[in-house]
Amino acid sequence: MGHLLHPTFAFFTPLSGGSPNADHIDSLYKITLYIALVIFVAVEGGLMYALIKFRKRKGAVAAQIRGNTRLEMGWTVAAAVILVALAVLTFAKLGSIQNPPSSSPGGDELTGDSVAYASSERKLPPNGKSLNINVIGRQYIWQFVYPGADEPDGLGAPYSYEEMVVPTNTTVTLDIASADVVHSWWIPELGGKFQAVPGYHNYTWFKISKPGIYRGQCAILCGRGHARMIATVRAVPPAQFDEWLTNQKREITEANAAAKEARAKLNSQTGAGQVENP
Amino acid sequence: MATYVAPVPQITAHDAKRESKGWTSWITTTDHKKIGIMYMVTTFVFFCLGGVEALMLRLQLGAPNNTLVTPEIYNQLFTMHGTTMVFLFVVPMMAGLANYFVPLMIGARDMAFPRLNALSYWLLLAGGLVFYSSVFWNPPEAGWVSFIPLANSTYSPSGGEDAWIYLIHLTGLSSILGAINFYTTIANMRARGMSWGRLPLFIWTILTYSVLLIFALPVIAAAVTMLLTERHFGTHFFDPTEGGSPILWQHLFWFFGHPEVYIMVLPGFGVISEVLPVFARKPIFGYKAIAASTVAIAFLGFLTWAHHMFTAPIPEAILVFVMLSSYLIAVPTGVKILNWIATLWRGTVEFKTPLLFCAGAIAIFLIGGISGIFLATFPIDWQVNETYFVVAHLHFVLLGGAVLPIFAAIYYWFPKITGRMLSESLGRLSFGLIFLGVLTTFLIQHVIGLDGMPRRVYEYNDVGHLALYNAISTVGSFILAAGVIVTIVNFARSLKVGVVAGADPWGANTLEWFTPSPPPVNNFDVVPLVRSAEPMKDIRREIERRSTSGRSAGAATVPTGATQVGV
Numbered sequence: 079m080g081h082l083l084h085p086t087f088a089f090f091t092p093l094s095g096g097s098p099n100a101d102h103i104d105s106l107y108k109i110t111l112y113i114a115l116v117i118f119v120a121v122e123g124g125l126m127y128a129l130i131k132f133r134k135r136k137g138a139v140a141a142q143i144r145g146n147t148r149l150e151m152g153w154t155v156a157a158a159v160i161l162v163a164l165a166v167l168t169f170a171k172l173g174s175i176q177n178p179p180s181s182s183p184g185g186d187e188l189t190g191d192s193v194a195y196a197s198s199e200r201k202l203p204p205n206g207k208s209l210n211i212n213v214i215g216r217q218y219i220w221q222f223v224y225p226g227a228d229e230p231d232g233l234g235a236p237y238s239y240e241e242m243v244v245p246t247n248t249t250v251t252l253d254i255a256s257a258d259v260v261h262s263w264w265i266p267e268l269g270g271k272f273q274a275v276p277g278y279h280n281y282t283w284f285k286i287s288k289p290g291i292y293r294g295q296c297a298i299l300c301g302r303g304h305a306r307m308i309a310t311v312r313a314v315p316p317a318q319f320d321e322w323l324t325n326q327k328r329e330i331t332e333a334n335a336a337a338k339e340a341r342a343k344l345n346s347q348t349g350a351g352q353v354e355n356p
Numbered sequence: 357m358a359t360y361v362a363p364v365p366q367i368t369a370h371d372a373k374r375e376s377k378g379w380t381s382w383i384t385t386t387d388h389k390k391i392g393i394m395y396m397v398t399t400f401v402f403f404c405l406g407g408v409e410a411l412m413l414r415l416q417l418g419a420p421n422n423t424l425v426t427p428e429i430y431n432q433l434f435t436m437h438g439t440t441m442v443f444l445f446v447v448p449m450m451a452g453l454a455n456y457f458v459p460l461m462i463g464a465r466d467m468a469f470p471r472l473n474a475l476s477y478w479l480l481l482a483g484g485l486v487f488y489s490s491v492f493w494n495p496p497e498a499g500w501v502s503f504i505p506l507a508n509s510t511y512s513p514s515g516g517e518d519a520w521i522y523l524i525h526l527t528g529l530s531s532i533l534g535a536i537n538f539y540t541t542i543a544n545m546r547a548r549g550m551s552w553g554r555l556p557l558f559i560w561t562i563l564t565y566s567v568l569l570i571f572a573l574p575v576i577a578a579a580v581t582m583l584l585t586e587r588h589f590g591t592h593f594f595d596p597t598e599g600g601s602p603i604l605w606q607h608l609f610w611f612f613g614h615p616e617v618y619i620m621v622l623p624g625f626g627v628i629s630e631v632l633p634v635f636a637r638k639p640i641f642g643y644k645a646i647a648a649s650t651v652a653i654a655f656l657g658f659l660t661w662a663h664h665m666f667t668a669p670i671p672e673a674i675l676v677f678v679m680l681s682s683y684l685i686a687v688p689t690g691v692k693i694l695n696w697i698a699t700l701w702r703g704t705v706e707f708k709t710p711l712l713f714c715a716g717a718i719a720i721f722l723i724g725g726i727s728g729i730f731l732a733t734f735p736i737d738w739q740v741n742e743t744y745f746v747v748a749h750l751h752f753v754l755l756g757g758a759v760l761p762i763f764a765a766i767y768y769w770f771p772k773i774t775g776r777m778l779s780e781s782l783g784r785l786s787f788g789l790i791f792l793g794v795l796t797t798f799l800i801q802h803v804i805g806l807d808g809m810p811r812r813v814y815e816y817n818d819v820g821h822l823a824l825y826n827a828i829s830t831v832g833s834f835i836l837a838a839g840v841i842v843t844i845v846n847f848a849r850s851l852k853v854g855v856v857a858g859a860d861p862w863g864a865n866t867l868e869w870f871t872p873s874p875p876p877v878n879n880f881d882v883v884p885l886v887r888s889a890e891p892m893k894d895i896r897r898e899i900e901r902r903s904t905s906g907r908s909a910g911a912a913t914v915p916t917g918a919t920q921v922g923v
Contacts (some may be wrong), residue, residue: 113525132702142638259506278602
């Protein structure tokens, strides 16, 4: 089997490096980790020390202490202060994780029909322009529908399965939905995971600066094929992306035309070769 | 004048019925102790079944792209494992311990409703049998949380899912009846002098456990009834195409599911709070703070359910609220841990097996508590949720908060239940293996999750160090299993050849040690007057005082001497 998962590994931290939101989650994680390590060492150390230092010895008498209000108040307040600090840190980092930035210079020239409408859940870049891709989960494959529909109802839009091709330096917003059961969209290096729930839309974004392949897989049990519901994001320079999208659209149109032709041919057949309900 | 001679009072002794020991005495019993033993034995059997399922899961994951079991069987195994451990082991094991020890610790002769108590046990057994009978047809495979729509009739047509629903109903009814019984017993049947401030801390946690069960279980009962009608009678509660919502299931499930965590760990905390003072020879540090933090955790536990849903499409205001409420719950939990360490501080700590399991439990629970802070921070949760990081977290929480305390409770109370001591050397060996096994199995799983491996996948590719990490975890699970087997051997051995325990082998603090081991059918001939949170300490002190002050030696024996002490 090939290397289907991740090119880089970190021992103590989540994967990052593909998109700014993943990087900001990573730095929030690291700050939390440092605070957590101090607490871990202090409390486990205190426990070990108490067990060893105060083990039963000849002649030792246990001190009959029933509590110490000042001490207990002290550590309650200390615990609360640490958590307030963590909450403040999280809020400070939250904007850069949730709100997509505008595309960088050298990103894709986005045309009008790729612009989505912002709402309280769907966040858009400051300039309002992003490449919006509809991500649809179904047992057991991801479908990606791009802007560029022929008709207002969305028919004729280019799409792909399993591999999402995106332009570099361009803010990509995702509109995540499901066609059957609950799935969860997750490419670790491109940020957190978001459930694809039937009847709902969930939103996230990423912006990739380095061309390359980023791998992930469905993160919520969706049936027997769950483990094989993989997804890859391939970031390419904008020109190459435009070419790919045009090509994809052409191939889909051609395939549809060929299918239509085949249907017509079957319908026109009579006699022994006729097929019911072609 | 004839003098009137008062008749000498006489007791006519009829044949006292010998206590029946045959199998009919077990199936017809309403004695809380026999019911407690049946609970504990039954749930321990389910624990072993759940453990075997876990070992099969770990064997499958021991190597990348392994083909030991099919995806179908793998999904069935983790669904059975999770459901068994939660509904058939931890929650009813706590009920078993409570059944045996609530009346004894509060100085009552039985539970408030003995027949209802028997019904609770038989409903539990029925639930377990219904669920496990699905093994012979199609076991459920939608996970212990039964994701909807995956668990509806379109995507899970087999009857296994229905077996899961009936399990929830039957064990839920069992738990609610048990909870009402515990609450009533604790509220009404305490010994004279046992005010709320003198209630043993284990009893405080059982009281809280009962209240949590009474509030949380009706919600899951309603939710699984909705799922049942959805599967068989054409309702659309969770179907978005008909105006329903799959998110509704997540809300209902976790509104029950999060308090369920505290239902599992609070009694474990209660055991720790009982065992530490006995083996440190020191009173519990901050009795009031520990009792109050138990109640605070229970209350806050109802406000944090949506932290299981951070990746679902829910409004940001809810994410923020739930993050803060989840942080808040860390405060009373931290207070408990620090109080436990302070209880050991300046004590004389005796390293008996129950103390080892409690110290190990605190060390392990702390790891789960700290990783919980990462999961409560919702942007971090977006990365680590639904991966092996969460698997590690929940196992540290439940092993530290519930399973190791259950082992501590078994080692601590086995002498009371059977009249014989468990072997200390086997106990230490068992603890060592279990502690090492837990760390080996689950520490590395944090890293597996951080490297991007989701949970509930039956295979993974050989990339990075995933193969090595998973192999380590699998080895650890077998070390853990070996530790459990040592304890089982210890039970079997000690029942026959264990040292006879006597009434109070540990020099403990609470009233169950006032009775002979095992206690007689109605527990106490005379219920002592309770004058502090540590009644046995008072009784021992009084006995010592009287025997040294030259009173008759007979007064010094428990329980005859103590009856005089108590009155």
